[in-house]
Amino acid sequence: MKKKVEKALENVIIIDNRNIVESGWVKKIDFINNEIIIYLSLSNPAMHIKNKLIRNISHSIKNKNILYPVRIKIEIKSDPKIKPVIKNIIAIASGKGGVGKSTIATNIAVTLVQMGFHVGLLDADIYGPSIPLMFHINEESVNLQHKNGIMIPITSYGVKIISIGFFSHHGEAIVWRGPMVTKVLRQFLHETNWGELDFLIVDLPPGTGDIHLSLLEEITIKGIVMVSTSQKIALSDVHRSIGMFRIRSIYAPILGIIENMSYVFSKKTKDKSYFFGKNGVIDFSKKMNLFFLGEIPMLQEIREYSDLGIPVVLKNKDVQNIFRNISKNIINQLSQ
Numbered sequence: 001m002k003k004k005v006e007k008a009l010e011n012v013i014i015i016d017n018r019n020i021v022e023s024g025w026v027k028k029i030d031f032i033n034n035e036i037i038i039y040l041s042l043s044n045p046a047m048h049i050k051n052k053l054i055r056n057i058s059h060s061i062k063n064k065n066i067l068y069p070v071r072i073k074i075e076i077k078s079d080p081k082i083k084p085v086i087k088n089i090i091a092i093a094s095g096k097g098g099v100g101k102s103t104i105a106t107n108i109a110v111t112l113v114q115m116g117f118h119v120g121l122l123d124a125d126i127y128g129p130s131i132p133l134m135f136h137i138n139e140e141s142v143n144l145q146h147k148n149g150i151m152i153p154i155t156s157y158g159v160k161i162i163s164i165g166f167f168s169h170h171g172e173a174i175v176w177r178g179p180m181v182t183k184v185l186r187q188f189l190h191e192t193n194w195g196e197l198d199f200l201i202v203d204l205p206p207g208t209g210d211i212h213l214s215l216l217e218e219i220t221i222k223g224i225v226m227v228s229t230s231q232k233i234a235l236s237d238v239h240r241s242i243g244m245f246r247i248r249s250i251y252a253p254i255l256g257i258i259e260n261m262s263y264v265f266s267k268k269t270k271d272k273s274y275f276f277g278k279n280g281v282i283d284f285s286k287k288m289n290l291f292f293l294g295e296i297p298m299l300q301e302i303r304e305y306s307d308l309g310i311p312v313v314l315k316n317k318d319v320q321n322i323f324r325n326i327s328k329n330i331i332n333q334l335s336q
């Protein structure tokens with residue numbers, strides 16, 4: 001019977017076309033009181049990876065006409081190659097491109113460093129990896145120094161950074177199919193020496209796609225931060241993104257939403273003009289039951305420093321305060 005169960009488990013395939021027996025995930029198979037107990041040991045703690053595995057094992061055992069009840073016990077082991085201790089993984093997402101997602105990811109990361117945290121930033125925006133530019137990193141000169149196959153991130157302004165842009169030349173499109181994207185992302189997450197981090201900020205591509213699904217399947221995300229302008233078109237796409245994160249099988253909690261480019265302030269008239277519309281994001285957040293994390297004005301300095309590769313929070317006190325409040329709100333939401 002044990003052999004039969006083993007054969008069934010050999011049909012459960014995980015990454016790289018290997019099955020769970022040859023990958024060494026199966027530690028022991030027991031029969032107690034007419035019940036099969038399977039002990040597994042794996043390093044990936046993502047909840048729904050475990051659930052999927054349990055489903056696949058049960059299915060495979062039934063397919064072999066083994067009719068005993070099955071109990072699966074999973075122990076989480078740490079990877080001996082690297083011991084990343086990442087306390088909080090937070091993804092920054094938007095519906096549309098160009099709403100300031102990367103600018104916000106950059107300045108939240110630097111703000112958290114200023115607050116005394118250890119911070120990493122993973123730029124997964126395959127359509128426009130702009131983090132290297134925003135951190136003044138010359139992609140051409142990047143050497144990720146593979147040490148026993150483990151990548152070492154580049155540190156800029158105190159933030160440890162890995163970008164999908166490091167794998168392409170400046171001005172070159174990244175044209176990868178889904179499986180390639182998933183492979184690279186997996187390397188970023190599991191084969192990178194992040195060291196101990198309080199926060200890993202992930203800059204996602206806009207919309208809903210392969211990267212989002214892979215990420216949600218690979219790791220346990222503590223929370224998603226949505227970014228939008230108050231424009232109707234931007235909010236309609238955010239609505240779709242939120243729908244994706246709320247699908248039960250890939251669920252990730254949304255910590256809240258940030259309104260970017262809320263208003264333009266005229267120093268002359270002291271008036272605020274609401275270029276993308278007024279209160280759009282606040283109203284939307286109420287409707288969608290989302291926490292409103294804060295608003296950032298449209299400011300020429302934000303664009304200018306961004307282009308110079310200097311995070312604006314290091315230069316402008318008002319903007320620094322805005323990002324401090326937003327970061328504190330994010331931390332509060334995490335503890336809810």
Ligand code: ADP
Nearest residue numbers: 097098099100101102103297298299302303306
């Ligand atoms: P996304 O990541 O959503 O595509 P980016 O962060 O790349 O957007 O921002 C798009 C452009 O808008 C960049 O040139 C950036 O400097 C500028 N930008 C972002 N937020 C602001 C802001 N609050 N005020 C002025 N310019 C901004």
